[in-house]
Amino acid sequence: MATRARGSRILRPLLYTTGAGLVGGAALYSIYRPRDIPGLEAAQVPPPTYGEGGVFRPPSFPNAKSREEQIADLKRSSGVLSGASDKIKGAIGWGSGGAGAADAAEEKGAEEPYDLLVIGGGATGTGIALDAATRGLKVALVERDDFSSGTSSKSTKLVHGGVRYLEKAVWNLDYNQYKLVVEALRERRYFLDTAPHLSQWLPIMIPIQKWWQAPYFWAGTKFYDFLAGSENIESSYFLTKSKALDAFPMLKKDNLFGALVYYDGAHNDSRMNVSLAMTAALYGATVVSHMEVTGLEKDASGRLNGARVKDCITELNGNKSEEFTIRAKGIINATGPFTDSIRKLDEPSIEEIVAPSSGVHVILPGYFSPANMGLIDPSTSDGRVIFFLPWQGNTIAGTTDSATTVTRDPVAGEDEIDWILKEIRRYLQPDIAVRRGDVLAAWSGIRPLVRDPKAGKTEGLVRNHLVTTSASGLLTCAGGKWTTYREMAEETVDEAIKEFGLTAKPLTNAPRVSGTEVLDEAPLDGTCQTHRVRLIGAHGYSKTLFINLVQHYGIETEIAKYLCTAYGDRAWTVASLSSPTEQRFPVRGKRISELYPYIDGEVRYCVRHEYAQTAADVIARRMRLAFLNAQAALEALPVVIDLMAEELKWDSKRKETEWKTSVAYLGSMGLPKSKLALTRKDVESGRVGKYADEEYHLYARHDKPDELLESDSKIPPGHNPVIGHDSKANK
Numbered sequence: 168m169a170t171r172a173r174g175s176r177i178l179r180p181l182l183y184t185t186g187a188g189l190v191g192g193a194a195l196y197s198i199y200r201p202r203d204i205p206g207l208e209a210a211q212v213p214p215p216t217y218g219e220g221g222v223f224r225p226p227s228f229p230n231a232k233s234r235e236e237q238i239a240d241l242k243r244s245s246g247v248l249s250g251a252s253d254k255i256k257g258a259i260g261w262g263s264g265g266a267g268a269a270d271a272a273e274e275k276g277a278e279e280p281y282d283l284l285v286i287g288g289g290a291t292g293t294g295i296a297l298d299a300a301t302r303g304l305k306v307a308l309v310e311r312d313d314f315s316s317g318t319s320s321k322s323t324k325l326v327h328g329g330v331r332y333l334e335k336a337v338w339n340l341d342y343n344q345y346k347l348v349v350e351a352l353r354e355r356r357y358f359l360d361t362a363p364h365l366s367q368w369l370p371i372m373i374p375i376q377k378w379w380q381a382p383y384f385w386a387g388t389k390f391y392d393f394l395a396g397s398e399n400i401e402s403s404y405f406l407t408k409s410k411a412l413d414a415f416p417m418l419k420k421d422n423l424f425g426a427l428v429y430y431d432g433a434h435n436d437s438r439m440n441v442s443l444a445m446t447a448a449l450y451g452a453t454v455v456s457h458m459e460v461t462g463l464e465k466d467a468s469g470r471l472n473g474a475r476v477k478d479c480i481t482e483l484n485g486n487k488s489e490e491f492t493i494r495a496k497g498i499i500n501a502t503g504p505f506t507d508s509i510r511k512l513d514e515p516s517i518e519e520i521v522a523p524s525s526g527v528h529v530i531l532p533g534y535f536s537p538a539n540m541g542l543i544d545p546s547t548s549d550g551r552v553i554f555f556l557p558w559q560g561n562t563i564a565g566t567t568d569s570a571t572t573v574t575r576d577p578v579a580g581e582d583e584i585d586w587i588l589k590e591i592r593r594y595l596q597p598d599i600a601v602r603r604g605d606v607l608a609a610w611s612g613i614r615p616l617v618r619d620p621k622a623g624k625t626e627g628l629v630r631n632h633l634v635t636t637s638a639s640g641l642l643t644c645a646g647g648k649w650t651t652y653r654e655m656a657e658e659t660v661d662e663a664i665k666e667f668g669l670t671a672k673p674l675t676n677a678p679r680v681s682g683t684e685v686l687d688e689a690p691l692d693g694t695c696q697t698h699r700v701r702l703i704g705a706h707g708y709s710k711t712l713f714i715n716l717v718q719h720y721g722i723e724t725e726i727a728k729y730l731c732t733a734y735g736d737r738a739w740t741v742a743s744l745s746s747p748t749e750q751r752f753p754v755r756g757k758r759i760s761e762l763y764p765y766i767d768g769e770v771r772y773c774v775r776h777e778y779a780q781t782a783a784d785v786i787a788r789r790m791r792l793a794f795l796n797a798q799a800a801l802e803a804l805p806v807v808i809d810l811m812a813e814e815l816k817w818d819s820k821r822k823e824t825e826w827k828t829s830v831a832y833l834g835s836m837g838l839p840k841s842k843l844a845l846t847r848k849d850v851e852s853g854r855v856g857k858y859a860d861e862e863y864h865l866y867a868r869h870d871k872p873d874e875l876l877e878s879d880s881k882i883p884p885g886h887n888p889v890i891g892h893d894s895k896a897n898k
């Protein structure tokens with residue numbers, strides 16, 4: 168007995184210690200285990216090296232069809248009909264050409280109608296086009312402006328589950344909200360895996376003012392980590408006041424108790440959008456931007472069977488654009504805030520389902536935030552949430568949320584800009600002045616909140632996306648968020664296959680998007696594989712690719728880093744299209760703007776390989792200059808227009824049109840009103856920075872120091888020192 172008692176006295180502590188050790192070890196392992204960070208592993212396709220005889224072999228990539236070829240394909244679809252499933256032929260009366268005609272057309276696959284025509288080239292539309300193309304469907308997408316010209320280029324750039332949605336889910340015991348967060352967290356990981364060059368992890372700080380808030384936010388962020396499960400990468404952590412200030416020195420010290428840091432994704436939204444369009448094009452989709460849908464066509468039984476379109480580029484060239492018809496078995500409306508305008512083309516008296524809400528962002532210089540740490544203010548003065556994030560070297564702050572009307576290029580309201588600045592000031596140290604003049608760009612995006620037309624009138628707006636089909640077969644996908652574009656596309660294509668009786672097929676001849684024999688792990692067997700289909704540029708990308716670019720082509724390091732994150736492995740092509748500088752170093756790449764790492768080769772690449780058709784396509788969606796600094800974008804316009812004119816053979820009239828439309832566009836990106844009338848000559852002679860305008864009073868950056876250099880005294884008051892004493896603008 169005594170021996171047993173002694174044994175258990177020894178064993179019990181041993182068991183407790185071992186148990187505690189195991190639990191502690193498991194906890195430590197889960198916190199400090201090595202993470203599989205997208206882009207950190209070696210590239211799927213290694214960078215090029217020297218081949219036989221020491222010859223350098225740059226990578227060579229497949230090209231998508233040209234815009235003209237794509238338009239020809241669109242036109243061919245309205246040739247003689249064939250190939251439609253019997254269900255479709257019967258249902259929509261396409262058999263009218265007779266069996267003979269149909270059989271003849273059968274031989275010309277190109278002249279068959281599309282399985283699907285997608286209207287709208289934002290995140291939703293391009294996601295659908297890629298999904299459909301990789302399931303072997305014949306798909307076309309038309310976008311009336313540029314890919315991502317709508318809401319999709321104007322997001323907060325977060326790839327996130329949404330910590331604030333989680334908070335609401337918990338407090339309101341809202342299962343749908345909770346499910347939304349979990350789904351978005353899963354999608355976040357796919358996003359980062361399929362486009363590791365365009366997206367990355369970003370630590371985001373939640374400042375804590377009161378000690379009792381710490382356990383609340385700690386539990387919230389840990390729950391967020393937990394929900395992400397194995398899809399998570401870095402886990403959240405607590406920072407004491409001193410560590411919080413070390414990580415974010417701009418933060419106001421008073422009343423600061425500490426901070427919690429959690430991780431989310433951030434991305435380059437419009438480049439992601441363009442990459443989706445280009446990847447879909449490589450997989451065989453017909454994607455055409457600047458092609459507007461002006462009407463929908465129905466057969467005798469009232470089912471939709473096509474759309475009328477016009478080429479907006481023909482009009483920009485001063486010619487009348489002839490409308491033509493694209494035939495498709497199914498039409499998908501993915502027009503975001505414009506959802507109702509397309510629904511009305513189908514049924515003019517239909518009740519509207521979109522409640523548009525404006526979200527404004529401002530861009531401030533990068534010195535307002537640390538280079539790799541964002542901040543969220545979960546409790547602004549009126550309860551809205553504000554993000555304050557580093558983005559492309561600058562700081563992005565936003566967003567507001569207020570009811571609006573739907574317009575094409577909405578302008579950020581002065582009151583909304585002021586509200587954001589006021590909220591930021593509450594968080595930053597009092598000696599850091601946040602001035603209106605520090606706003607380098609400001610834009611407004613329209614959130615298409617949607618109401619389910621099939622739900623009762625009393626039911627509110629759906630918080631996630633909506634997929635709904637009208638009686639005549641218009642399939643609408645709207646709402647949701649950037650992070651879940653892939654899932655929305657999957658659901659829409661599933662629905663389209665059912666609704667239009669389509670047959671998904673294995674892709675036997677998948678393109679070599681990687682430029683080599685290396686393929687994705689995705690078995691393209693007709694099922695949805697977009698969670699594994701890597702986007703154009705992803706295969707050869709790694710976080711060290713820029714070094715190869717610097718070593719082989721003599722590109723500046725800052726520029727090489729930027730090119731690799733914007734174009735992935737296609738940075739090789741961009742670099743090769745960049746002009747030699749005729750200097751010892753850098754060897755290639757002339758900057759478009761002295762302030763940013765954008766170079767001439769990008770303009771050529773975007774025209775040749777990304778369907779850029781206007782100067783705004785380049786300065787806003789391909790390179791992000793217009794979003795980062797509206798005045799720098801204005802100053803870069805002459806070079807961009809000249810390079811595009813060379814590539815696209817523009818005459819002087821078209822160049823003048825480009826000037827006017829691009830400057831007007833910059834007006835929606837925060838370019839001060841006084842600069843909207845500037846001519847190209849004005850800009851070239853340095854009048855963008857001339858003092859005789861409202862801006863003079865906004866800045867203090869030209870204050871005179873107490874010890875003057877001789878060169879200082881040459882500059883009389885009111886003259887612009889930036890452009891030199893002898894400049895015409897200073898006369």
Ligand SMILES: Cc1cc2nc3c(=O)[nH]c(=O)nc-3n(C[C@H](O)[C@H](O)[C@H](O)COP(=O)(O)OP(=O)(O)OC[C@H]3O[C@@H](n4cnc5c(N)ncnc54)[C@H](O)[C@@H]3O)c2cc1C
Nearest residue numbers: 287289290291311317318319323325460503526648649650
């Ligand atoms: C301020 C703001 C911040 C946001 N931040 C985030 C975020 O951080 N993370 C996140 O996940 N989500 C975010 N979102 C949500 C996300 O941006 C949107 O859900 C998404 O971009 C919507 O994409 P879309 O393709 O449906 O719409 P859009 O991008 O607007 O695309 C619709 C397209 O249809 C085209 N079109 C319209 N009419 C026609 C026609 N007749 N013919 C041809 N084309 C036509 C338009 O030109 C447009 O390009 C944010 C939204 C807003 C407003």
